[in-house]
Amino acid sequence: SLIVTASPEPASLESSALPATVIEGREMESARGQSIMDAMLDAPGMAGFSRGPGTSKPVIRGLSGERVLVLSDGARQESQSWDDEYSPEIDAFDLDRIEIVRGPGSVLYGSDAIAGVVNVVRSELRTAEEGAPVLAGIVDANLFSNNTQGAGAVSLSGATSGLQYRGHFTYRAAGDYVTPEKTVANSAESEMNFSATAGINPS
Numbered sequence: 001s002l003i004v005t006a007s008p009e010p011a012s013l014e015s016s017a018l019p020a021t022v023i024e025g026r027e028m029e030s031a032r033g034q035s036i037m038d039a040m041l042d043a044p045g046m047a048g049f050s051r052g053p054g055t056s057k058p059v060i061r062g063l064s065g066e067r068v069l070v071l072s073d074g075a076r077q078e079s080q081s082w083d084d085e086y087s088p089e090i091d092a093f094d095l096d097r098i099e100i101v102r103g104p105g106s107v108l109y110g111s112d113a114i115a116g117v118v119n120v121v122r123s124e125l126r127t128a129e130e131g132a133p134v135l136a137g138i139v140d141a142n143l144f145s146n147n148t149q150g151a152g153a154v155s156l157s158g159a160t161s162g163l164q165y166r167g168h169f170t171y172r173a174a175g176d177y178v179t180p181e182k183t184v185a186n187s188a189e190s191e192m193n194f195s196a197t198a199g200i201n202p203s
Helices: 025-031 036-040
Strands: 020-024 046-052 055-060 068-072 097-102 116-121 136-144 149-160 163-174 189-200
Touching: 020 025, 025 036, 025 097, 036 046, 036 055, 036 097, 036 116, 055 068, 055 116
Parallel strands: 068 116
Antiparallel strands: 020 097, 046 055, 097 116, 136 149, 149 163, 163 189
């Protein structure tokens, strides 16, 4: 596993001085839920803050909001720091791994990384020379009995000589938040996401 550090080259977890965790592979598949937070809840020092069935934002060592920096492929995601109802606008089904750096990383990443950094990384396009088939697909589905939640995703990818491509579609929905005492009105949500990526690899 590789993580982003201040060194000129990517460093392994064993050689990094920062407390870090990488979630990927089978661990990612088994922990994946309605949001990226579901996959991180078992990581050391991590917790989630939620104001409804479909929203959740990261809490690192008790701090959240603008004290946690969330990145998507290295690009800053500002929305999760706006208000309680906003969570990172990142598709939980369209990612390859999650890199978590705990503790103050403000020197490396900016002033809002006081608690830590969460970097979500999408999988890279593979070429035909790297073994990518002409067309491959993945179908994922999550169903929950509480609050009638559900999510599904379809990904298609492939490569030919000199060309790589990928398409992804996700739909999530959740009913109003229900507690033993009452139902929280207007807390339901639905979300649709589509992305397409293509690359050229000329000889």
